[in-house]
Amino acid sequence: MTDTLDAPVAAPVYTVPQERKIVTAIPGPKSEALHRRRLAVVPPGVSSALPVYIAKANGAILVDVDGNQFIDLGAGIGVTTIGHTEAAVVAAAAAQLQDVTHTLFTITPYEEYVRVAELLAENTPGDFVKRTVLVNSGAEAVENAVKIARKHTHRVGVAVLEHAYHGRTNLTMAMNFKAAPYSTGFGPFAGDVYRAPNSYPYHDGLTGPEAAARTIAYLEKTVGAEDLACLVAEPIQGEGGFVVPAEGYLPALQEWCTENGIVFIADEIQSGMARTGAMFASEHFGLVPDVVLSAKGIAGGLPLAGVTGRAEIMDSAQPGGLGGTFGGNPVAAAAAVAVFEQIEKSNLLEEAARIERTLTTGLRALQQKYDVIGEVRGIGAMIAIELVEPGTGETTKAPNAAAVNSIVAYAAQQGVLVLTAGTYGNVLRFLPSLATSDALLEDALSVIDEALARFTA
Known part of the structure; x- marks a missing residue:
C-alpha cells in the first residue's frame, strides 16, 4: 500500500475555467451601471484600481458581471493566497x-x-x-x-x-x-x-x-x-x-x-x-x-x-x-x-517556489529586452520588477511611474490584473495565488511583454 505521505496531490477541481477571456469593453456595460450606483453612495476615498465589478471568483480567475475573466495576479493584495473560493x-x-x-x-x-x-x-x-x-x-x-x-x-x-x-x-x-x-x-x-x-x-x-x-x-x-x-x-x-x-x-x-x-x-x-x-x-x-x-x-x-x-x-x-x-x-x-x-x-510551499521559478525566468527574459526594467526581485509568489527611466541603468535608477501606469492599464484591458507598489509608484508587484498555473503565468507574462513593447515603441 502506498503511504499517504507519498501519494500524489489530487488536482484541484475548479468551478470556473482557469483561462483569460474578454467578451466586452473593460469596464463592460454592467460594471459601468454598477459604478454609477457606487458613486452615488460610496465616498471617493474608497477608490478602486479598476472599476470592474466581480460576480464570481475561483482559483486564479476573477469573473466580472459582464462575463469577462481576469487572471488575478494580486489575490486581493495577498489575501486569497490559497486561491479564490478554495473548496x-x-x-x-x-x-x-x-x-x-x-x-x-x-x-x-x-x-x-x-x-x-x-x-x-x-x-x-x-x-x-x-x-x-x-x-x-x-x-x-x-x-x-x-x-x-x-x-x-x-x-x-x-x-x-x-x-x-x-x-x-x-x-x-x-x-x-x-x-x-x-x-x-x-x-x-x-x-x-x-x-x-x-x-x-x-x-x-x-x-x-x-x-x-x-x-x-x-x-x-x-x-x-x-x-x-x-x-x-x-x-x-x-x-x-x-x-x-x-x-x-x-x-x-x-x-x-x-x-x-x-x-x-x-x-x-x-x-x-x-x-x-x-x-x-x-x-x-x-x-x-x-x-x-x-x-x-x-x-x-x-x-x-x-x-x-x-x-x-x-x-x-x-x-x-x-x-x-x-x-x-x-x-x-x-x-x-x-x-x-x-x-x-496540497504542498503549497512548493507551489510558491514553482511560481517564483516561472515568474523570475519570464521577467528576467523581459529585462533583457527592455531596459526600462531595472531589477527583478522577490521570493516565492511575491515577485516584483522596478521600472526605471530608459538609459539610466545603473547610474541614477530614476523611477519610471509612467511605465508602470501604462503597463497596468494595458494589462487590465487584456484581462490581467497586476498591482503597483513602491514609494515612487514605479514597481509592478506580482502577488498571484498559489493556485495559479504556469500556463496562466506565461499567458500573463505575454501580456506584460505586449504592454512593455507598446510603451517603449
Missing part, C-alpha cells in the same frame, strides 16, 4: 456557520480560536513558548503588537523602516513611510514613532551588516535604544515595493534588539502564510522575531489576523487589555484552520 476553506466556513457564528471569545470561548493559536505557535519561527491574540485586520494586529511591546518594556518609542507600510489606522498611518494617499490631511498622528533607513540593495549597494549598522546608528543617535519599545519591520516590504533586504540585515537588527531589551516585531501580514515558499518569510533570512504578525492569507479571504509572540511578552497585558468584539470570529477561525491544513496537504 476546503469554503466547506469549513460553511460548516461553522451552521454551528456558531459569534459568541465573543472574551465572553464564552470556542475551540476554533484555540486551534488557530496552536497552529500559529507551531508554524511561526522559534521553538519557545508562544501566545496568540486574534484580531480582525493587519492594521489591528500592528496596533496590538505595539501596545503589548509598550506594556512589556515600559517604554513608548516605536521604530520603523523607510518604505514601510503598516496600515490606515491612526498609529499605523504614523508608521508608514509614504504619506499620500494614506495619511494626507488625516492628522494629527500618534507620536513616538521613529523612521530609520532600511536595507534596499538595488539602491544602496550595502551588505546586510553594513545596512544594519546604518539603521542601528541612526536609531541610537536619534532616539536612543533605552527609549524604544519595539522595532517593527516587514521581512519583505510589501507596499514599499517588495524590497528584499540584504543577507544578514534582519538577524543583525534582531540581535541588537535583544541586547537592548527592544521587542522585534516582524510584520508578516503580506509575506506570511506560505506566500514566499516558507510559512513565514522570516525563515528565509534566519530571523527569529519576538513577535510575528499574520493576516491577509491566513483565512482564505475571511477577515482574521494574529499577533503571535514569546509568552513572556504576550503575557504582559492584563486580563481585559486585549480582545475585540469580532476578533477571532469562529467562522474566520474555522477557515484559517482549513488554510493551514491545505497548505500542507
Whole structure:
C-alpha cells in the first residue's frame, strides 16, 4: 500500500475555467451601471484600481458581471493566497456557520480560536513558548503588537523602516513611510514613532551588516535604544515595493534588539502564510522575531489576523487589555484552520517556489529586452520588477511611474490584473495565488511583454 505521505496531490477541481477571456469593453456595460450606483453612495476615498465589478471568483480567475475573466495576479493584495473560493476553506466556513457564528471569545470561548493559536505557535519561527491574540485586520494586529511591546518594556518609542507600510489606522498611518494617499490631511498622528533607513540593495549597494549598522546608528543617535519599545519591520516590504533586504540585515537588527531589551516585531501580514515558499518569510533570512504578525492569507479571504509572540511578552497585558468584539470570529477561525491544513496537504510551499521559478525566468527574459526594467526581485509568489527611466541603468535608477501606469492599464484591458507598489509608484508587484498555473503565468507574462513593447515603441 502506498503511504499517504507519498501519494500524489489530487488536482484541484475548479468551478470556473482557469483561462483569460474578454467578451466586452473593460469596464463592460454592467460594471459601468454598477459604478454609477457606487458613486452615488460610496465616498471617493474608497477608490478602486479598476472599476470592474466581480460576480464570481475561483482559483486564479476573477469573473466580472459582464462575463469577462481576469487572471488575478494580486489575490486581493495577498489575501486569497490559497486561491479564490478554495473548496476546503469554503466547506469549513460553511460548516461553522451552521454551528456558531459569534459568541465573543472574551465572553464564552470556542475551540476554533484555540486551534488557530496552536497552529500559529507551531508554524511561526522559534521553538519557545508562544501566545496568540486574534484580531480582525493587519492594521489591528500592528496596533496590538505595539501596545503589548509598550506594556512589556515600559517604554513608548516605536521604530520603523523607510518604505514601510503598516496600515490606515491612526498609529499605523504614523508608521508608514509614504504619506499620500494614506495619511494626507488625516492628522494629527500618534507620536513616538521613529523612521530609520532600511536595507534596499538595488539602491544602496550595502551588505546586510553594513545596512544594519546604518539603521542601528541612526536609531541610537536619534532616539536612543533605552527609549524604544519595539522595532517593527516587514521581512519583505510589501507596499514599499517588495524590497528584499540584504543577507544578514534582519538577524543583525534582531540581535541588537535583544541586547537592548527592544521587542522585534516582524510584520508578516503580506509575506506570511506560505506566500514566499516558507510559512513565514522570516525563515528565509534566519530571523527569529519576538513577535510575528499574520493576516491577509491566513483565512482564505475571511477577515482574521494574529499577533503571535514569546509568552513572556504576550503575557504582559492584563486580563481585559486585549480582545475585540469580532476578533477571532469562529467562522474566520474555522477557515484559517482549513488554510493551514491545505497548505500542507496540497504542498503549497512548493507551489510558491514553482511560481517564483516561472515568474523570475519570464521577467528576467523581459529585462533583457527592455531596459526600462531595472531589477527583478522577490521570493516565492511575491515577485516584483522596478521600472526605471530608459538609459539610466545603473547610474541614477530614476523611477519610471509612467511605465508602470501604462503597463497596468494595458494589462487590465487584456484581462490581467497586476498591482503597483513602491514609494515612487514605479514597481509592478506580482502577488498571484498559489493556485495559479504556469500556463496562466506565461499567458500573463505575454501580456506584460505586449504592454512593455507598446510603451517603449
